[in-house]
Amino acid sequence: MVSILDIAAVDALRRELRIEPHALKRFRIAYFKKSLGVDAALAELPPFSRDATAERVGFHSLTLHQRSDSQHDGATKLIFRTAGGFLIESVILRAGTGRTALCISSQVGCAAKCDFCATGKMGMAHNLSAADMVDQVVQANELLAAEGRRVRNIVFMGMGEPLHNEAELYATLDALTHPALLHHPPSRILVSSVGVADGMLRLAHRYPRVNQALSLHSVREETRRRLIPVAARYPLAILRSTLSELNAIQRKPVMLEYLMLAGVNDSLDEAAELVDWAHGLDVHVNLIPYNPIAAAPHLMPTERAEREAFARVLKAADIPTTIRYSMGRDIEAACGQLVQQGNREVAKRNAMNTFREGDAPRSPSGELSSPFAN
Numbered sequence: 001m002v003s004i005l006d007i008a009a010v011d012a013l014r015r016e017l018r019i020e021p022h023a024l025k026r027f028r029i030a031y032f033k034k035s036l037g038v039d040a041a042l043a044e045l046p047p048f049s050r051d052a053t054a055e056r057v058g059f060h061s062l063t064l065h066q067r068s069d070s071q072h073d074g075a076t077k078l079i080f081r082t083a084g085g086f087l088i089e090s091v092i093l094r095a096g097t098g099r100t101a102l103c104i105s106s107q108v109g110c111a112a113k114c115d116f117c118a119t120g121k122m123g124m125a126h127n128l129s130a131a132d133m134v135d136q137v138v139q140a141n142e143l144l145a146a147e148g149r150r151v152r153n154i155v156f157m158g159m160g161e162p163l164h165n166e167a168e169l170y171a172t173l174d175a176l177t178h179p180a181l182l183h184h185p186p187s188r189i190l191v192s193s194v195g196v197a198d199g200m201l202r203l204a205h206r207y208p209r210v211n212q213a214l215s216l217h218s219v220r221e222e223t224r225r226r227l228i229p230v231a232a233r234y235p236l237a238i239l240r241s242t243l244s245e246l247n248a249i250q251r252k253p254v255m256l257e258y259l260m261l262a263g264v265n266d267s268l269d270e271a272a273e274l275v276d277w278a279h280g281l282d283v284h285v286n287l288i289p290y291n292p293i294a295a296a297p298h299l300m301p302t303e304r305a306e307r308e309a310f311a312r313v314l315k316a317a318d319i320p321t322t323i324r325y326s327m328g329r330d331i332e333a334a335c336g337q338l339v340q341q342g343n344r345e346v347a348k349r350n351a352m353n354t355f356r357e358g359d360a361p362r363s364p365s366g367e368l369s370s371p372f373a374n
Helices: 007-016 021-033 038-042 047-056 130-145 166-177 197-206 221-227 229-233 236-250 268-278 304-316 343-356
Strands: 063-069 075-081 087-094 100-103 107-109 125-127 153-156 189-193 211-215 254-260 283-289 321-323
Touching: 007 021, 021 038, 038 047, 075 130, 087 130, 100 130, 130 166, 166 189, 166 197, 189 197, 189 254, 197 211, 197 236, 211 236, 221 229, 236 254, 254 304, 268 283, 268 304, 283 304, 304 321
Parallel strands: 100 153, 153 189, 189 211, 211 254, 254 283, 283 321
Antiparallel strands: 063 075, 075 087, 087 100, 107 125
16 A cells, blocks of 8 residues: 555656646646545546556555544544544544644643643554644544634644654654645744753754644643653753754744743742843743643642733833633633543553564554653
């Protein structure tokens, strides 16, 4: 089976089936850029080649398992099933401006284990393939086509740490931006990381136009490590130096994500410390309201008045700051809420089947266990 993303292999199949180049171009435009679906794309090919193409080209690596639409805002949560049986989540965000964003997942679970994140509480991390990540965009666009919409902004802020799946992330970015495939502008893609400093720099060198975000959440070392255990590997001094290098490479602001947690990181003193830490850096701070999760009952959201007071300190220091609002809370699609508990059972079944075969446990990508699991 040839992947629809494999440009060379699909071109070779075209030659074998004696399909004219312009027909293949129409086929790709219908599938990737017009989001008309498989049948409409196949209709662009000569009749004699359609069945063979349908049999030999793999289009969707994911199966849509469930769709949930918010009754309060423009959010839609899509739950997909992978070929390995795991469930992952993507979120469509329809802003009042008319622009549509898609938050996609890069892993099943997440080894970063952030205290405030439901995905991190899963205690597992399996890498998604580039085909899985791209297919989230393809299928979202197919759903949006019926509304006369299309994904404008793609954000890697769903399940998983993208820079713990670096090779497949790169393959995904290549496919998303390739002129023959989705041809999505890199300036409308954002990759968010908990602070994998070396990975952030590699990403900037390879894709300087792709935007980056750092999940910061505190400039007090002890507080940040309590919220983000993996932060022990990347101290704040290293992260600050990394942001300075990113600014030099990319010549654009880095987004600082700051989750507002009552009594944890929301005091005015901490706002002043954030001002000092960000001094001289080209950054844009996003103050994010916390969406409570059952697995972290000790964390509570900061009230709106306190969020606004925190923002005033930053703005007074001329730091670009935005107070975000949550979308999709009623369908558990808001920031930090994405999780699929059923994946634990899938992982157990897969592990048992593997042990019965006398082999070591492997991830869906075929690697021995997960190199990022602690």
